Amino acid sequence: MALEIKRLRVGIEGKEVIKGIDLRIEPGKVVALMGPNGSGKSSLAYALMGHPRYEVKGSVKIDGKDINELTPDERARQGLFLAFQYPVGIEGVSVKELLLGAMRERGEKISALELRRKVEIEAKELGVEKELLSRSVNDGFSGGEKKKIEILQMRILQPKYAVLDETDSGLDIDALRVVAEGARMVVEKEKVGVLVITHYQRILRYIQPDRVVVLKQGRVVDEGGVEVVEKLEREGYKFYD
Template identity: 50%
Template sequence: MSASVLRIDGLRVKVAGTEILRGVDLEVRSGEVHALMGPNGSGKSTLSHALMGRGDYEVTGGSVTIDGEELLGLPTWERARRGLFLAMQYPVEVPGVPIDALVGAALRAAGRADGEAARELVAAEARALGLREELLRRGVNDEYSGGEQKRAETVQLAVLRPRFAVLDEIDSGLDVDALRDVARRIARLAAEQGLGVLAITHYARLLSELRPDRVHVLLAGRVVLSGGPELADRLEERGYEGIAAEVGVDELTVGVPRPPEPFADPTAGSDPFADPFA
């Protein structure tokens, strides 16, 4: 596979009228593993969805290219066709659409394989990643556990073979075994297939398996610090506040309410049985 470059240049993004990303610059090359770390609210998930072209994210400036070809302005599926993959933090349940049907449709659309081949590729990759065979007969993510969802995202990543993968908190909701399986598979894809990886996380534990070449710190919508793998250790030691003080940034997060957590208990925080006269 020839070497490619994913370049993010001065990316500015608004969500619901508020600027969340304030000029993000990053460059990932084939076979490289980059970690992007930041606290909740720093704009990590906004970056991943803005890269993939989700509808409710308004890009107000900058560019995102693969080998010089602009992705911004392209619909989501065209970005995927140009080699970008997003492993989602909250993969969406699609009842009645099993992984092989989904992957088969994607491969067919790209003229790369037929349905039968997709089924075999998915089955083999699922075995390798320890995803229960029974889940392959269900709709993708339909009543999967958190760990199963992340294994399933990795199965799709491995079968679809994109040039670049953005992993949005792929470590969240994973037990130690699943984390190891997923991280090792992705590290191998980078080493053997030349996959370029941008792993977004706020925990260092993913990085002990994934072994990034570069680590970046995202605070309040900007990459404020980049370095080698040792930066993750420094972050572990000093925390985001320590790093912020070091680089002279006042705020860690962007001053907007976080989007509602999709699996949150809707009654949390307001006790429905509270005495209104108390």
């Protein structure tokens, strides 16, 4: 049981940005993927979710099933979730409507009333204003509100594996703590496997990764425990030049 990536190569517009990496994210575990700008972190996130612009070679499996030929919606139904670095707006669709549609698409039998109650409970825990739940998704939301809504979606949908692409980007310290602790709760309670993509160590203080992988210029240059983060704090990414 794992989200397993083997010998993965990812290209876009004729340029190879991921150059043969291996990663394994197990249920209930957090893997932090760190690296400087341009190292290929977001490209990896989009490729995993099946973005059509990316050319992918190698193996990506969810619990032993190859998903390379699946569309993004099919990957979502297999249990993969992506929280975007820059969440987009969806005009005319509320958060509650989005989640209801997603759950019914997966074949789950849930009433609109039951879902509303669940969403409102999660929103309260994450500090999301109730009125945002009825507005178009991300319409006029602050950066922190958008990231909280992403975590709310993850907590409601309970995927098998989640990729959090620079979820800490643009957050103040209070919003960062709420978002990270909200993600950590899903890991602990629902045994979701999480890949956290980030430049910095600050979110890792709260989400507490089990393993840290450093990506630079499309290659894994280091991996280990929290000692890798401590090394980066002391030396920076220039250590891997």
